[in-house]
Amino acid sequence: MSGQIKPCHICGSAAWIREVRDLPGPPLYQVRCQNGVCVSNYAWQNAGDAVEAWNRRPDDAAMLAALRLAQQALNTAKRFKVPSVALDSYQIAIIVDNAISAAAGAKSPTSGP
Numbered sequence: 001m002s003g004q005i006k007p008c009h010i011c012g013s014a015a016w017i018r019e020v021r022d023l024p025g026p027p028l029y030q031v032r033c034q035n036g037v038c039v040s041n042y043a044w045q046n047a048g049d050a051v052e053a054w055n056r057r058p059d060d061a062a063m064l065a066a067l068r069l070a071q072q073a074l075n076t077a078k079r080f081k082v083p084s085v086a087l088d089s090y091q092i093a094i095i096v097d098n099a100i101s102a103a104a105g106a107k108s109p110t111s112g113p
């Protein structure tokens with residue numbers, strides 16, 4: 001068993017393990033971010049493998065470069081707010097900013113004092 005589930009590597013939120021019983025046969029296991037946005041599409045036959053896969057961190061330099069590209073794209077695109085949609089471009093920008101801070105090892109810009 002791989003032990004504790006690490007926080008989400010994208011947004012830093014807590015993660016939890018979900019038992020998937022959508023298909024016939026034995027259940028599958030999937031680790032999910034609590035914010036419901038950073039979803040892993042992979043399911044595993046045992047909980048330990050699911051946790052181990054989730055806990056594996058992406059390459060930090062590559063992740064940081066990809067996030068900075070996403071941030072640049074968000075900052076140059078026209079912002080929108082749609083009341084009926086759970087996630088708008090402002091919230092996406094905050095998630096990207098937080099992910100960059102986490103990947104760079106800096107304090108999150110949206111966390112309070």
Ligand SMILES: [Zn+2]
Pocket residue numbers: 008009010011012013033034035037038
């Ligand atoms: Zn997340």
